[in-house]
Amino acid sequence: MTGWSYGVILAMAGVVAVLLVVDLVRDRSAQDSHYIGLAVLQVGVLAQLVGGSVALARTDRDVEGAVFVSYLVTVALLPVVGAFFSLAERSRVGTTILLLAVATVAGLELRLWDIWGGTRG
Amino acid sequence: MAEELSTGWGRALVFVYGVFAVAATGRSTVQLGEDAGKLPYWLSLVAAVLYLLATTCLLVGGRVGWTVARAAVSIELVGVLGVGVWSYLDTGLFHDKTVWSHFGQGYGFLPLVLPFAGLAWLRHTRPPSGAV
Numbered sequence: 070m071t072g073w074s075y076g077v078i079l080a081m082a083g084v085v086a087v088l089l090v091v092d093l094v095r096d097r098s099a100q101d102s103h104y105i106g107l108a109v110l111q112v113g114v115l116a117q118l119v120g121g122s123v124a125l126a127r128t129d130r131d132v133e134g135a136v137f138v139s140y141l142v143t144v145a146l147l148p149v150v151g152a153f154f155s156l157a158e159r160s161r162v163g164t165t166i167l168l169l170a171v172a173t174v175a176g177l178e179l180r181l182w183d184i185w186g187g188t189r190g
Numbered sequence: 191m192a193e194e195l196s197t198g199w200g201r202a203l204v205f206v207y208g209v210f211a212v213a214a215t216g217r218s219t220v221q222l223g224e225d226a227g228k229l230p231y232w233l234s235l236v237a238a239v240l241y242l243l244a245t246t247c248l249l250v251g252g253r254v255g256w257t258v259a260r261a262a263v264s265i266e267l268v269g270v271l272g273v274g275v276w277s278y279l280d281t282g283l284f285h286d287k288t289v290w291s292h293f294g295q296g297y298g299f300l301p302l303v304l305p306f307a308g309l310a311w312l313r314h315t316r317p318p319s320g321a322v
Binding site: 087133135137139143147150151154157158160162165166170172173176 | 198199202206220297
């Protein structure tokens, strides 16, 4: 499960980030489409939280369990927290906050891949 | 001032500082749990405390909040610059990535940008004369 899930979520985060940048350039507040994209991303990271935890329990890899799970939890909280922050700021600030949240998700996915030992195969 | 410090771009700052507070706290706790004898891990903890302090003060607002936030962000700037330079000079000590080493390279250099953004925002929201 875990191997490809990072790629999928990175791709989703990438798509949402592009949408956000486009509207940021246009100086627009966060749009419904962004929140829909964010909701899809939220479902993805929640699935990853469950799938990742199960995979961790089953694996015989040398993974730092506590670190791995804490990253999974953080990444699962980011879209919803970011959404609440941006809803309170209906301007390009809100759009920027969503972009920051999505970028953080992407960064954490790379770290998760690292912790899981993705580079080691 | 309370609403001004944490609204507008301040809200974006609160969000980023909050994320960094969580990230730095988590990382330093885990690293110190593994090996409490390494200086860089303690520096990460210092960073974590400063991020927490800055986040809280931005949210609390008021003159006291503003003043403490400026102190915290100023120390943060000195810290990230100092540790950044230090980590390039003494590569042996900073073998493991921490929040501030190499100017926050492990975090997309955001730790380097953050204090500048913070100080700019605090300058923008400086309480009317008579304060500090």
